[in-house]
């Protein structure tokens with residue numbers, strides 16, 4: 001960010017030009033057509049000059065002219081408009097379609113990149129802010145690629161075309177028109193450096209506003225329950241004011257810039273009309289016809305000059321968006337495939353956790369000296385008080401994070417030397433908060449197994465104890481679950497996410513409080529169903545409710561990130577330790 005603070009024109013935008021490369025041919029055709037269109041656009045003015053010279057010559061020499069003497073001019077002008085129409089539409093279509101393709105590639109690439117980022121990235125950055133980049137900033141760039149860059153090209157061709165003709169006609173006059181140019185260049189640079197920081201602030205404010213909006217819309221029921229509307233409106237107001245002020249400051253810079261451009265244009269014309277008129281009259285300049293063409297062409301420079309001002313403005317806005325997009329592209333995941341990683345092959349027989357310690361970034365240790373051995377066909381239960389580090393252990397298994405010390409081995413191979421896809425592809429994970437996506441029940445169950453048959457989906461739902469309630473929903477498996485599954489109860493959401501994990505037929509099933517929101521009777525049914533599944537997989541079950549882990553082959557008790565007890569249910573109850581105490585409370589003994 002820092003090295004961009006003083007940059008006037010588009011360093012971040014340049015970095016995104018790579019997205020244009022695959023469409024170079026299309027862009028080339030568009031540019032060539034645009035150049036053709038500009039040629040036909042300017043030709044009538046040369047014809048006008050020739051007509052004026054014909055008239056002036058005839059008047060000077062007292063010759064008569066018939067209407068037929070001007071027919072060529074009319075036909076030529078008509079022809080130029082036909083040419084302009086064809087070339088302009090070819091140019092518009094090819095350049096615009098290239099821009100749409102670039103935006104599409106950019107959006108897909110950026111999203112694909114975001115999907116690879118660490119879980120910790122999403123835990124520390126607000127969703128609404130990332131959304132603002134993926135949606136708002138990408139759309140800003142669409143405008144850049146479709147409108148701004150096309151206008152830049154058009155402007156460039158018009159400018160070079162007009163100046164080319166002017167220099168060819170009379171370089172003295174062309175130089176007169178060029179004289180104030182250095183002032184224009186200075187004005188543009190000045191404007192760009194002044195306005196860029198404001199646009200950056202505005203884009204950041206948009207991200208902040210989106211983050212609060214996204215958060216608040218999701219928690220609107222809580223806001224209403226606590227009558228917190230005024231306070232929340234205040235937060236939005238504050239951010240919106242930041243955006244408003246940055247936008248007004250940018251507008252103020254623009255308002256200063258436009259008179260400068262008018263001044264430059266005025267100076268150029270004053271020199272041209274005054275100096276050129278005198279030179280033409282004195283016979284040391286162009287003919288009357290050429291002077292007419294000259295003035296007409298010069299007039300055509302006015303509009304581009306102001307379009308140029310607008311373009312600088314758009315470029316700066318796009319630059320602010322490009323900066324945010326590049327920030328995401330520059331973020332690399334810390335948990336990723338090592339250069340020498342290769343897929344884990346063979347059946348998953350055992351997962352070992354050796355002397356593992358772990359802390360979240362910039363936090364105290366949450367796990368310390370953890371040793372575990374999980375084997376195929378066996379179920380390991382993890383219990384402990386809230387905040388003890390149980391879910392963190394599951395996150396390490398999933399390789400959302402890598403341990404600080406120690407290692408996790410799968411079939412004897414260190415997890416970090418195995419490709420992420422080959423590892424996570426074997427896991428069925430039911431997280432503490434059952435997250436459902438907007439869609440049908442069936443689509444949600446199929447998340448990790450999109451090609452599964454309907455029968456398999458139903459079987460998985462039955463195993464998860466969800467079959468009956470799904471059948472009773474208005475459209476059964478095709479019922480829409482609402483945003484984040486809000487149209488279902490907590491227990492129903494949990495069972496759908498359990499069905500999702502079961503459908504995957506994973507070799508390693510991680511259940512983090514997977515049945516905490518269902519009643520004890522339903523849980524018992526689910527436990528019985530899961531018993532049939534345990535033979536062909538490793539199961540890790542985390543729970544508060546001891547009845548959930550009671551039948552596990554081994555249970556570990558985690559307190560403050562350390563394993564304090566381990567054994568079977570009976571052994572732990574007999575040991576009269578932490579577990580036995582919890583059991584007494586929960587069983588009412």
Ligand SMILES: Nc1ncnc2c1ncn2[C@@H]1O[C@H](COP(=O)(O)OP(=O)(O)OP(=O)(O)O)[C@@H](O)[C@H]1O
Pocket residue numbers: 123360361363366384385386387388389390391392393432
């Ligand atoms: N993403 C995170 N970043 C920083 N700290 C975290 C993060 N997630 C959890 N923690 C902290 O790590 C500690 C262990 O959390 P963890 O979720 O593993 O506990 P738990 O045993 O699963 O608790 P519970 O039974 O309440 O679910 C807690 O102190 C928690 O505040």
